[in-house]
Amino acid sequence: xxxxxxxxxxxxxxLTALAARPSDWRHGYDLAxxxxxxxxxxxxxxxxxxxxxxxxxxxxDGEPAGRPRRHLYRLTRDGLAAATAALAAVPAPAARAARSxxxxxxxxxxxxxxxxxxxxxx
Amino acid sequence: MERLxxxxxxxxRDAARLLPPGRQxxxxxxxxxxxxxxxxxxxxxxxxxxxxxxxxxxEIMRKVVYWLGVGAVAAAAAWAVWLSWHTSPAADALTVTxxxxxxxxxxxxxxxxxxxxxxxWFGPVxxxxxxxxxxxxxxxxxxxxxxxxxxxxxxxxxxxxxxAPFSPAREITAAVLLGVGLASLRVVRARWPQLDASTLWAFxxxxxxxxxxxxxxxxxxxxxxxxxxxxxxxxxxxxNASLAAGAMTGLAAGLGSxxxxxxxxxxxxxxxxxxxxxxxxxxxxxGTLAGAAASWLRSGTEDPDALREARIRQGLLAGSVxxxxxxxxxxxxxxxxxxxxxxxxxxxxVGGALGGAIAAAHPRKPRPARSWAAGLFVRS
Numbered sequence: 001x002x003x004x005x006x007x008x009x010x011x012x013x014x015l016t017a018l019a020a021r022p023s024d025w026r027h028g029y030d031l032a033x034x035x036x037x038x039x040x041x042x043x044x045x046x047x048x049x050x051x052x053x054x055x056x057x058x059x060x061d062g063e064p065a066g067r068p069r070r071h072l073y074r075l076t077r078d079g080l081a082a083a084t085a086a087l088a089a090v091p092a093p094a095a096r097a098a099r100s101x102x103x104x105x106x107x108x109x110x111x112x113x114x115x116x117x118x119x120x121x122x
Numbered sequence: 123m124e125r126l127x128x129x130x131x132x133x134x135r136d137a138a139r140l141l142p143p144g145r146q147x148x149x150x151x152x153x154x155x156x157x158x159x160x161x162x163x164x165x166x167x168x169x170x171x172x173x174x175x176x177x178x179x180x181e182i183m184r185k186v187v188y189w190l191g192v193g194a195v196a197a198a199a200a201w202a203v204w205l206s207w208h209t210s211p212a213a214d215a216l217t218v219t220x221x222x223x224x225x226x227x228x229x230x231x232x233x234x235x236x237x238x239x240x241x242x243w244f245g246p247v248x249x250x251x252x253x254x255x256x257x258x259x260x261x262x263x264x265x266x267x268x269x270x271x272x273x274x275x276x277x278x279x280x281x282x283x284x285x286a287p288f289s290p291a292r293e294i295t296a297a298v299l300l301g302v303g304l305a306s307l308r309v310v311r312a313r314w315p316q317l318d319a320s321t322l323w324a325f326x327x328x329x330x331x332x333x334x335x336x337x338x339x340x341x342x343x344x345x346x347x348x349x350x351x352x353x354x355x356x357x358x359x360x361x362n363a364s365l366a367a368g369a370m371t372g373l374a375a376g377l378g379s380x381x382x383x384x385x386x387x388x389x390x391x392x393x394x395x396x397x398x399x400x401x402x403x404x405x406x407x408x409g410t411l412a413g414a415a416a417s418w419l420r421s422g423t424e425d426p427d428a429l430r431e432a433r434i435r436q437g438l439l440a441g442s443v444x445x446x447x448x449x450x451x452x453x454x455x456x457x458x459x460x461x462x463x464x465x466x467x468x469x470x471x472v473g474g475a476l477g478g479a480i481a482a483a484h485p486r487k488p489r490p491a492r493s494w495a496a497g498l499f500v501r502s
C-alpha cells in the first residue's frame with residue numbers, strides 16, 4: 001500500500017507563521033495569536049514538528065523580570081526547506097486557509113483544506 | 123473565574139509531572155505563556171488546552187481505556203466465580219467440574235494482559251481505535267460466554283458437554299493437552315526453523331482440532347481469545363478497514379440471528395428449521411458484505427494481479443471476523459448455539475472470499491486525496 005505524508009491545514013498555518021520570520025525565535029502565545037489556533041491544537045503540532053526536527057525549541061536565556069521564562073521556537077534549516085516546499089505545493093485556496101489557520105470548506109467542521117506535501121512517509 | 127484559573131494552573135503543573143521527561147517542558151511552556159493570555163475565559167481556554175496536551179502526551183486516554191478493560195474483565199471473572207459458588211447446587215461432582223473450569227478460566231484471563239502486551243503474534247495491540255475496541259469487546263465476549271455456559275449449567279445441572287460425572291483424569295488430561303498444544307508450536311519452530319509458515323499453521327490446526335474434539339468449550343474460548351489478540355495485534359494481517367467491516371457486519375448478523383431466535387422459538391419447536399436457516403444465512407451474508415467492503419476499501423499501487431489477490435485475502439479475513447463475531451454474540455445469547463463459534467467463521471470466510479472476489483472485480487474509482495483537520499500528518 002502506498003503511503004504519502006502530508007501536513008494538515010493547521011500545521012501549514014504554523015509553518016507559514018514560522019517561515020515568515022525564519023531567523024526569529026517565536027513564543028507559543030505569539031504563534032497562537034497569529035494562526036488563530038488554540039493551545040490544545042498548537043502545542044501538539046509544535047511537539048510533533050520538534051520530534052521531526054522541523055522546529056527547534058529552547059527556553060529563553062536569563063530570568064526576565066516580572067514573568068516566567070518563555071519556551072521559544074523557530075524552524076531548523078531542514079525545517080525551513082520542508083516548509084517552503086510544503087507551502088509551494090499547496091493550492092491557492094488551501095494556502096489562504098492555512099495562513100488564516102482555518103479549514104478550506106466552511107460548514108464541514110473537522111475537514112481540513114487539502115494541502116499535501118509530496119513526500120514519502122516512513 | 124480566578125478560582126477556576128488557579129485550579130487549572132495547579133492541575134497543569136501536576137499533569138506535567140505525569141509526562142515523560144522529554145515532554146514535561148511542553149506542559150511547562152503552556153503554563154509559562156498563560157500569564158500573557160488575557161485573564162478570564164481566554165486564559166481558562168489556554169490552560170485547558172495545556173491539560174489536553176498533557177493528556178495526549180501522557181496517553182492518559184489510552185491508559186484509562188486499558189484499565190477500564192482490565193477492570194471489566196476482572197469484574198466478569200469475579201461474577202463468574204460468584205455465580206459458580208453461589209448458585210450451583212450442593213457440592214456434587216458436576217459442580218466441582220464447573221468450578222475447576224471457572225478457576226482455569228480465571229487463571230487464563232489473568233495471563234491475558236501479559237500475553238497481549240508481549241511483542242509477537244498476539245501483541246502489542248494495534249494503534250488504531252478499531253483494534254483496541256475489537257480487542258476489548260472480543261475478550262469481554264469470551265468472558266460473557268463463560269458466564270452464559272455457567273448460567274445454563276446452573277439451570278440444567280449439566281456440564282458444558284452434558285451431564286457427565288466429574289473425572290479428575292479428564293480435567294487433568296484436558297489441561298495437559300492445552301498446554302502441550304500451545305508449547306509444541308514453539309518447540310517445532312525452535313527445532314525446525316526452516317519450516318515455512320503454512321506447515322506451521324497446518325501443525326497448529328491439527329493440534330487445535332485434537333484439543334477441540336476433547337474439550338470443545340475450553341478450546342473454543344482459548345481459540346477465540348487467541349484469535350482476537352492475533353487479529354488486533356500490530357503484526358496482524360487483518361487491515362483496519364477489514365477489522366471494522368467484519369466487526370460491524372458480524373455484530374449486526376449476531377443481533378439479527380438472536381432476535382430471529384427469540385421471535386421464532388415456540389414450545390413445540392415448529393420453526394426450528396427456519397431458525398437454523400436464518401442463523402446460517404446471516405453468517406454467510408454478513409461475511410459476504412464484510413468481504414466486499416474490505417476488498418473495496420483495500421487500495422494500493424501494486425500490479426493488478428497482486429492487488430486483486432490482496433483484496434480477496436482481506437475479504438476472506440473480514441468475512442472470518444464477521445462470522446466469528448456473529449457466532450460469539452449468538453452464543454452469548456443462546457449458549458446452546460456454541461456450534462456457531464466453529465461454523466460462523468467458516469461460513470463467514472466462504473462469504474468473505476466470495477464478496478472479496480466480486481468487489482475485486484469492480485474496484486472503486488480513485489478519489490482525490492483529502493486530509494483530516496486534527497492531525498499533524500495525514501496518511502493515505
